Amino acid sequence: MVAVTLILAGVLAIALCVNIGRGDLPLSITDVTDILFGGGTRAQRFIVLDLRLPRAATGLAVGAALGIAGALSQSILRNPLASPDLLGITSGAGVAAVALIVAGTGSATGLFATIGLPMAALGGAVLTAVAIYLLAWRNGVDGYRLVLIGIGVNAMLVAVISWLLVxxxxxxxxxxxxxxxxxxxxGDWTTLWPVAAGLAVAGGVALLSVSTLGVIRLxxxxxxxxGVALQSRQGILLLASVILAAVATSAAGPVGFVALAAPQIARRVLRSAGEPIIGSALVGAILVVGSDVIARTLLPVALPAGIVTSALGxxxxxxxxxxxxxxVSA
Incomplete structure (x- = not known):
């Protein structure tokens, strides 16, 4: 398992270098690596460190956050369909963010982009998660009931977003x-730091709870x-999942299906009993960074990375x- 994890980390590093190297001034993987470690000309360092690296780093952080968010929700609810984008968490963040954008303050620049949009997305995601959890509660939370309620809430929130846009x-x-x-x-350094902070805090909680997740899966x-305080531990871990999905959504918008697919792919690649936290983060980052490369360079017209992830997901x-x-039939 350790060897496969290291291979995934290597694939992510290659994807990052390829992503950074693609543009009007093409750079090889060797050139990018040399520049990242202090080499290259002043113009090359400016292009890589100031223009391309922030976007690639944002993609890495967004993918890792979504991968961990999906691993947490799927492990807690013991359901491979229990991802933040299908449960309506991402749409809840989207409603709050779009409402802020269309309210007249929404050019998404300066202090607004740095603080306002992430906080709005976080608030919308948390409120949506609480509403879904309360609606699904019946002497506890059943995974399939919560998924069904989440799908219904997601449909309503998507309709609200459409109404706001109209x-x-x-x-x-x-x-x-x-x-x-x-x-x-x-993606730049100002959009990166909120998702990086959320990833550090909520991702740290997830890593410290690996053994607890293993017990919950039973x-x-x-x-x-x-001896697990089930409701309190589930609540803390679900909150961590919501925070990760919200900060990722605030940085790049709703990147579809990464939170759904990354934990399941990591589980199969690593052959683990449950959704692995580190493996899900690596696969999620590979999916987002790789989709950004495809969207920018391999298609006739440059597209957002979220369109590619949705097409694959x-x-x-x-x-x-x-x-x-x-x-179920069996």
């Missing part, structure tokens, strides 16, 4: 639409018999649905 100024609609497609084009009764969702249906 009634907004055309300039604000353009800004919101770019954000809603999950784009890294505005079932509620077994977890209680082993849709078939994966169908695969999970068919697989779960076969399990």
């Amino acid at each position: 009634n907004a100024d055309i300039a604000d609609v353009a800004t919101a639409q770019k954000w809603l497609n999950g784009s890294l084009v505005d 079932g509620d009764d077994k977890a209680r018999s082993l 849709g078939p994966f969702l169908l695969y999970l649905l068919v697989r779960n249906n076969r399990k």
